[in-house]
Amino acid sequence: MPWITINTARHMEPSSLPTAVEVRGWVRTRRDSKGGFSFIELNDGTCLGNLQVVAPAELSNYADEVQKLTAGCSVIVTGELKESPAQGQSTELHADAVRVIGWCDGETYPLQKKRHSFEKLREWAHLRPRTNTIGAVMRVRNRISQSIHRFFDEEGFYYLHTPIITASDCEGAGEMFRVTTVDLDKLAAGNRPLDPTRDFFGKPTHLTVSGQLEGETYASALSRIYTFGPTFRAENSNTSRHLAEFWMVEPEAAFFDLRDNMALAERFLKRIFTDCLNDCGEDMEFFDSMIEKGKLDQIKSVIEKPFEHMTYTEAVEKLTTCGESFEYPVQWGTDLQAEHEKYLTSLVGGPVILTDYPATIKPFYMRVSDDEKTVAAMDVLVPGVGEIIGGSQREERLDVLTRRMAEAGLDESEYWWYVDLRRYGSVPHAGFGLGLERAVQYTTGMTNIRDVIPFPRTPGNAEF
Amino acid sequence: MPWITINTARHMEPSSLPTAVEVRGWVRTRRDSKGGFSFIELNDGTCLGNLQVVAPAELSNYADEVQKLTAGCSVIVTGELKESPAQGQSTELHADAVRVIGWCDGETYPLQKKRHSFEKLREWAHLRPRTNTIGAVMRVRNRISQSIHRFFDEEGFYYLHTPIITASDCEGAGEMFRVTTVDLDKLAAGNRPLDPTRDFFGKPTHLTVSGQLEGETYASALSRIYTFGPTFRAENSNTSRHLAEFWMVEPEAAFFDLRDNMALAERFLKRIFTDCLNDCGEDMEFFDSMIEKGKLDQIKSVIEKPFEHMTYTEAVEKLTTCGESFEYPVQWGTDLQAEHEKYLTSLVGGPVILTDYPATIKPFYMRVSDDEKTVAAMDVLVPGVGEIIGGSQREERLDVLTRRMAEAGLDESEYWWYVDLRRYGSVPHAGFGLGLERAVQYTTGMTNIRDVIPFPRTPGNAEF
Numbered sequence: 001m002p003w004i005t006i007n008t009a010r011h012m013e014p015s016s017l018p019t020a021v022e023v024r025g026w027v028r029t030r031r032d033s034k035g036g037f038s039f040i041e042l043n044d045g046t047c048l049g050n051l052q053v054v055a056p057a058e059l060s061n062y063a064d065e066v067q068k069l070t071a072g073c074s075v076i077v078t079g080e081l082k083e084s085p086a087q088g089q090s091t092e093l094h095a096d097a098v099r100v101i102g103w104c105d106g107e108t109y110p111l112q113k114k115r116h117s118f119e120k121l122r123e124w125a126h127l128r129p130r131t132n133t134i135g136a137v138m139r140v141r142n143r144i145s146q147s148i149h150r151f152f153d154e155e156g157f158y159y160l161h162t163p164i165i166t167a168s169d170c171e172g173a174g175e176m177f178r179v180t181t182v183d184l185d186k187l188a189a190g191n192r193p194l195d196p197t198r199d200f201f202g203k204p205t206h207l208t209v210s211g212q213l214e215g216e217t218y219a220s221a222l223s224r225i226y227t228f229g230p231t232f233r234a235e236n237s238n239t240s241r242h243l244a245e246f247w248m249v250e251p252e253a254a255f256f257d258l259r260d261n262m263a264l265a266e267r268f269l270k271r272i273f274t275d276c277l278n279d280c281g282e283d284m285e286f287f288d289s290m291i292e293k294g295k296l297d298q299i300k301s302v303i304e305k306p307f308e309h310m311t312y313t314e315a316v317e318k319l320t321t322c323g324e325s326f327e328y329p330v331q332w333g334t335d336l337q338a339e340h341e342k343y344l345t346s347l348v349g350g351p352v353i354l355t356d357y358p359a360t361i362k363p364f365y366m367r368v369s370d371d372e373k374t375v376a377a378m379d380v381l382v383p384g385v386g387e388i389i390g391g392s393q394r395e396e397r398l399d400v401l402t403r404r405m406a407e408a409g410l411d412e413s414e415y416w417w418y419v420d421l422r423r424y425g426s427v428p429h430a431g432f433g434l435g436l437e438r439a440v441q442y443t444t445g446m447t448n449i450r451d452v453i454p455f456p457r458t459p460g461n462a463e464f
Numbered sequence: 465m466p467w468i469t470i471n472t473a474r475h476m477e478p479s480s481l482p483t484a485v486e487v488r489g490w491v492r493t494r495r496d497s498k499g500g501f502s503f504i505e506l507n508d509g510t511c512l513g514n515l516q517v518v519a520p521a522e523l524s525n526y527a528d529e530v531q532k533l534t535a536g537c538s539v540i541v542t543g544e545l546k547e548s549p550a551q552g553q554s555t556e557l558h559a560d561a562v563r564v565i566g567w568c569d570g571e572t573y574p575l576q577k578k579r580h581s582f583e584k585l586r587e588w589a590h591l592r593p594r595t596n597t598i599g600a601v602m603r604v605r606n607r608i609s610q611s612i613h614r615f616f617d618e619e620g621f622y623y624l625h626t627p628i629i630t631a632s633d634c635e636g637a638g639e640m641f642r643v644t645t646v647d648l649d650k651l652a653a654g655n656r657p658l659d660p661t662r663d664f665f666g667k668p669t670h671l672t673v674s675g676q677l678e679g680e681t682y683a684s685a686l687s688r689i690y691t692f693g694p695t696f697r698a699e700n701s702n703t704s705r706h707l708a709e710f711w712m713v714e715p716e717a718a719f720f721d722l723r724d725n726m727a728l729a730e731r732f733l734k735r736i737f738t739d740c741l742n743d744c745g746e747d748m749e750f751f752d753s754m755i756e757k758g759k760l761d762q763i764k765s766v767i768e769k770p771f772e773h774m775t776y777t778e779a780v781e782k783l784t785t786c787g788e789s790f791e792y793p794v795q796w797g798t799d800l801q802a803e804h805e806k807y808l809t810s811l812v813g814g815p816v817i818l819t820d821y822p823a824t825i826k827p828f829y830m831r832v833s834d835d836e837k838t839v840a841a842m843d844v845l846v847p848g849v850g851e852i853i854g855g856s857q858r859e860e861r862l863d864v865l866t867r868r869m870a871e872a873g874l875d876e877s878e879y880w881w882y883v884d885l886r887r888y889g890s891v892p893h894a895g896f897g898l899g900l901e902r903a904v905q906y907t908t909g910m911t912n913i914r915d916v917i918p919f920p921r922t923p924g925n926a927e928f
Contacts, residue, residue: 005620005687024687024718024719024891025687026685026889027889044686044687044718045622045685045686045687046620046686046687072888072889073889074889074890074891076719101719101889101890101891101892102860102886102888102889102890102891103889104887104888104889105887105888108887109887109888125681125881126681126881126882126884126885127681127685127884127888129681129682129685129686130684130685135685135686138622138624138682138686139622139686141623141625142622142623142624145623145625146613146617146623149610149613153610156469156510158509158602158603158606159605159606159609159610160602160606160918161605161609161694161711161917161918162918162919163709163918163919163921163926163928164628164671164694164696164709165641165671165696165708165709165921165926166926167926167927167928168928175645177629177643177644177645177664178643178644178645178646178648179641179642179643179671180641180642180644180648181639181641181642181698182642182648184642184644184646184648184651184658185657185658187648187651187652187658188651188652188654188655188656188657188658189657190652191655192652193649193652193653194648194649194651194652200641200698200700200708200923200924201708201921201923201924201925201926202923202924202925202926203926205926207628207629207643214590214918214919214928217589217590217591217593217928218593218602218918220594221490221509221591221593221594221599222509222510222593222599222602222603223469223488223489223508223509223510229693229694230625230628230693230694232628232629234645234664236664244629244664244665245627245628245629247625254488254508255488255540255565396566417589417590417927417928418590420590420591421590422566423568423569423572423573424536424566424568424569424573424591425490425491425536425537425538425565425566425567425568426538426565426566427488427538427565427566428565453625454624454625454626454627454678454682455626455627455678457627457629457665459664459665459666460664460665460666461665461666462627462629462630462631462665462666462667462669463631463881464627464630464631464632464678464681464881
């Protein structure tokens, strides 16, 4: 008898029914009917919906086992898959055998029928993927990740693994975690200064905050690359928007300017959203009805409409003349705050790409524009989440780059290999970074970033 | 005029030639002909081969710029793509404009025409992807990585991001790097004991050595998952086979036994190799002729033949009766060494899957067999590289698992969430791990693992 997933079972063509199958999964609920049979809702994580199993009293283990099944038990069921007469499901499985694989103590199993808060579920990170919401989030997260690889592969970008342990710091993009093999207890007791040359790598090393600089070296050889891997921030931010460990995608392309970069970012986001609608329809409808009403329409409209473009200078003008009162005042030369970004996205009713930021608030590697005051930076803002992508054209001119490094107080010799790229066949190039979790949050409507990554890492939390 | 990659230019259909195009890339060589023109070999990293550009003396910048082009300069060339009369190339570009984008000082540029050793190239990790070999390696590495995602996506496995920073240690699979925000200089000077509760996560944390245990939690909810991410070993091994940071793929499937696991591993490896042959043909021929003669035939034969299966006990019998003399003696109950694995793969003339190892030499999570002496482990060995995949069916029985943990001296309370999986709907399940770099080494024939990862991390080395 062929084994099939519950997703397959639920979407079997009516014309091919009835058919004999085997399914394997975990019991969500059991309900005993007076008619001499039980209904078992079975789920195997391949889709949101359950398969209804009809288990007749004639089964040899009906009284001993079937009637004792509770939420969480694992079973293998064989039987005939038939069209269901019930509403809301097209098939059901008429069991001729229900084999119990693993029991689940209903007294202690945390996931009872009642709904738990997302906060509570975080304490059971090992079990929460068995719930509707977290299961759906992780299927969407998978779909977005697959989309990322397909998109860049089709666009001729090579997947590049930049190092996680690094001796450089991408110009202090954030606080970093130290990586060491020094015995900290001995160090505390030793009463002698730390000698980093005796550490594993012979120097102080940290967890990467971005693979961009290394990515640029490969873009200067293979033309187009992208990274997709974990990045880290050791910031003590206990908010719903920050993680100490998160996944980032960073494409980098040679012979690319800011316009090319903006077009790539727009194609990229639209592809992700389109794939989610096409391949995760049931999950997306769940988010639309249970997590954020209107999510489906919002995403469809983002796919259909061209993204708005606006310079930083235009944005500041709009913000200062709109008559809104903001908590943080706006003036040319300061960073925009979440409230300002929110106003701008609601003003244009969708994503907006802000460009040409003041050089003084952006890192040294961004290309200085002819006006000498701005750099070729871009941020893609989306409603609800705010900045989802940040990028720029990079400074390819040796003299300008070294001047900017000096202004930023950076030691050029520490970046000798990065500067080398401007000595040897330098090319205009550009790239951006997308935070995967922000993208999953936007797609699903989940409000806390800890609920869109399997095992969140935040200050004080590294259980599991 | 349409911009195209050099890979596209070199594989244009003869019927569509001549055609006007623009290409962008880096000069590999320039040769001036007496006939009043120059030949420029141009590469953009999209393929191994170069595009030959014919630059006539009539170009306005011919004497001032074209004749000064050296290896490494970046250019944009427009012209007509024609069938080439020369041997070994099907097309060439007759330039009507050669625009120099970035010069490259021939006096200081490290990558001169002469061949450098791989060891030397490691000192120029930012430039080595511009060489034939490293460029080809990274294209194959990309192809294998893309294959990994496609294969598991098609087989119904969800891509799962298990944590990099972890408080558990997968039963000491290896030495670990400490991750901390404690100020080490202050700690050394402070003259007071380390207090891990004041560290970032409130406890000691390390870089992961495997995502398996966390992966099992999601397989127990979504049925099939795989991880693909960086893993770490803080071992002071300065060999051609070890990295401190490397990428690993770890599938895990519920309702899977050892046989299913073996079949999955075989399909998986064959898919990777097939994709490399189909999509990286030119690179693979390069490895076959320049790095390891016979590589193509070897890989084709691996794809065609079913993998051999052999139990550990059978392997020990063969090794002890074959009459070979080994450096390390073989007897039942000890781990096999590289020399033994090598003998076994040459004996069967291809990959072999060894199974059913002694329980005493394998970790606590592997399923104990009915004989109580062996566990349902499997190692896939390939010629040249040795173990490329290690996996097992996992112990799903609560009582056996906790007994094995006690025997291994592990504190059950530290693994409460892992043990929970055996309390709540436990299922037979299995999985394995593939080291990406080992797979790239085997596919390309590269002998040093430092040459198949962009920025190798080894003791004393974390430049770039």
